[in-house]
Amino acid sequence: MTKDFPAAWTERLIAVRRHLHAHPELSNEEHETTAYLREQLAEAGIRELDLGLSTGLVAEIGSAVDGPIVAVRADIDALPVQEETGLDYASRVPGRMHACGHDFHAAALLGAALRLKAREADLPGRVRLLFQPAEEKAKGAVQLIRSGALEGVQAIFGLHNKPDLRVGAIGVKSGPLMAAADGFAVDVRGRGSHAAVPEVAVDPIVVAAHIVTALQSIVSRNVGPLDSAVVSVTRLNAGTSWNVIPEHAVFDGTLRTFDPVIREHVRKRFAALVSGIAASFESEASIRWIDGPPAVVNDEAWTRHAAATAERIGLQTVVPRPSPAGEDFAFYLQQIPGAFVFVGTSGEYEWHHPKFDLDEKALPQTAEYLAALAGGALERLQAARGLARHGVESGVHQKGGELA
Numbered sequence: 001m002t003k004d005f006p007a008a009w010t011e012r013l014i015a016v017r018r019h020l021h022a023h024p025e026l027s028n029e030e031h032e033t034t035a036y037l038r039e040q041l042a043e044a045g046i047r048e049l050d051l052g053l054s055t056g057l058v059a060e061i062g063s064a065v066d067g068p069i070v071a072v073r074a075d076i077d078a079l080p081v082q083e084e085t086g087l088d089y090a091s092r093v094p095g096r097m098h099a100c101g102h103d104f105h106a107a108a109l110l111g112a113a114l115r116l117k118a119r120e121a122d123l124p125g126r127v128r129l130l131f132q133p134a135e136e137k138a139k140g141a142v143q144l145i146r147s148g149a150l151e152g153v154q155a156i157f158g159l160h161n162k163p164d165l166r167v168g169a170i171g172v173k174s175g176p177l178m179a180a181a182d183g184f185a186v187d188v189r190g191r192g193s194h195a196a197v198p199e200v201a202v203d204p205i206v207v208a209a210h211i212v213t214a215l216q217s218i219v220s221r222n223v224g225p226l227d228s229a230v231v232s233v234t235r236l237n238a239g240t241s242w243n244v245i246p247e248h249a250v251f252d253g254t255l256r257t258f259d260p261v262i263r264e265h266v267r268k269r270f271a272a273l274v275s276g277i278a279a280s281f282e283s284e285a286s287i288r289w290i291d292g293p294p295a296v297v298n299d300e301a302w303t304r305h306a307a308a309t310a311e312r313i314g315l316q317t318v319v320p321r322p323s324p325a326g327e328d329f330a331f332y333l334q335q336i337p338g339a340f341v342f343v344g345t346s347g348e349y350e351w352h353h354p355k356f357d358l359d360e361k362a363l364p365q366t367a368e369y370l371a372a373l374a375g376g377a378l379e380r381l382q383a384a385r386g387l388a389r390h391g392v393e394s395g396v397h398q399k400g401g402e403l404a
Contacts, residue, residue: 005115005364013111013363016040018089020103024078024096027134030055033076033106037131040110044117046129051147056133056140058149060126061116067125068381070374071149071156071338073329074109075102075135084354099356101161101345104363106131108159108343111367116375124382127374128153138181138293141331155302155377156338158329159366162320163347167362170310170369171320171342174303176258176295178340179230181326182267183290185252186211186274190283192247204249205238207281212236212251214273222269229266230256230324256324258295293328299337305380306339309373315365325351343369 025033034055041048041059049058056076083090083097091097098104109129116127130149134140150156165171188208193201212233223229231253238249255270257263271287278285307317320342329340343366345358 005111005368009111009114009367010364012114013107013367014360016110017103017107017360017363020076020106021087021098022089022092024091024093024098024103026080026096027077027137027139028055030076030133034131034133037076037106037110041113041129044114046113046117049128049149051144051149053133053143053147056144057131058144058147059113059129059131061113061120061129062123062126062378063120064123064125067123068154068378068385069126069128069152070377070381071128071130071153071332072109072112072370072374073130073132073156073158073332074105075132075140076106077102077133077136077140079136079352081352081354085357087357097354097356099353100136100351101356101358102135104161104345104358104366105159108363108366108370111364112370112374115367115371119375123375123378125378127378135328138326138328141293141328145331145335150332150335153336154381156332156336157302157306157370157373157377158332158338158340159343159370160327160340161345161347161358161362162342163345163350163356163358165318165320165342165344165346167344167346167359168365169316169318169344170306171344172303172307172310172317172339173319173322174298174300176297177320177322178296178327178330179256179258179322179324180260180263180295180330181292182255182263183252183292184255184270185250185288185290186285187248187250187288188278188283188285189248190245190281193245195243195245198245201245202281202283203245204247204283205245207278207283207285208236208238208249208251210281211274211277211285214277215270218266218269218273223262223266227262228258228322228324229262230254231266231270256326258322260294292326293330294334296327296330296340297333298339299333302337302339302377305377306341306373309376310369313368313372315369
């Protein structure tokens with residue numbers, strides 16, 4: 001499939017990926033990353049759009065100003081993880097690592113840009129390239145939307161590497177693919193005392209322990225067996241001394257759901273359990289929700305296009321299991337239809353692991369795939385416009401570019 005992808009381009013993409021890997025930057029701190037990608041795009045003659053972004057950038061390929069616009073997004077931020085891969089190009093920044101493969105995503109999108117630029121004169125519209133910051137904090141997509149990055153865009157595509165899929169496989173699934181990812185922090189307020197006289201205290205540790213235990217019943221007794229939700233308490237802090245009952249205890253964690261109705265129902269049950277148990281111990285508790293991105297819900301028609309494109313260029317399509325991880329690409333899909341796919345990278349370790357790595361053989365394949373995905377979408381949208389002008393029912397709705 002990638003036999004026609006120039007070897008010089010493959011070498012360039014590997015070099016780009018390794019440079020980014022060695023110089024990771026956290027969310028909204030991607031200044032050097034942005035400058036480096038800007039240089040790469042300028043060298044290829046690809047124009048950047050001035051959207052006033054502090055980090056990240058948006059570029060565009062295509063000269064057909066009256067044609068449709070399709071967007072392709074890659075995230076560029078790293079994680080606060082100490083790398084343990086031992087690679088020659090391992091992170092040079094202590095405590096910072098591309099442990100989720102965003103360096104791979106950015107390099108692959110650059111490769112797609114090179115391919116699309118080479119056939120720019122033949123594109124029936126424009127492809128907008130979104131090199132997005134701050135995905136790990138679920139803020140970057142909203143920042144780009146507010147900047148106007150989606151203006152005029154009729155369809156959008158994104159990807160994430162998947163270590164448990166082999167190189168050459170594309171995970172494509174219509175509907176929910178990744179979860180809504182909310183966080184919570186609960187503050188239980190009691191009454192402190194000497195540990196030897198607990199009868200005059202309201203022990204917030206005991207209250208918090210009962211609440212944490214009760215929360216485990218939400219999924220098992222309030223969510224149907226064919227539905228899905230995760231409630232995980234991941235941290236509990238209380239007290240400063242072995243002989244003092246503290247005034248309060250704090251615990252936090254995460255809620256993961258795929259259905260907005262279940263998301264709301266679980267949050268209501270959560271609140272009821274917290275307040276009810278706290279009251280039963282004559283204590284008080286408050287909940288602070290950290291709203292994460294909603295679920296990634298792929299458009300059915302554009303998902304079919306994503307699968308057909310993969311098969312057309314010789315990649316294998318698989319239907320992946322939905323991932324309970326969060327992904328702020330969901331915010332784009334709330335605005336316009338599109339599809340988010342998993343790309344096989346044959347990795348040994350999962351996302352966010354300090355030994356995370358991937359097979360770079362996937363780079364040219366992914367670049368070729370993204371270029372074909374965007375180019376094919378432009379052709380479909382342009383064909384739909386022509387049919388619409390002739391009064392023919394095309395199955396492509398002009399409002400969002402949705403294919404039936």
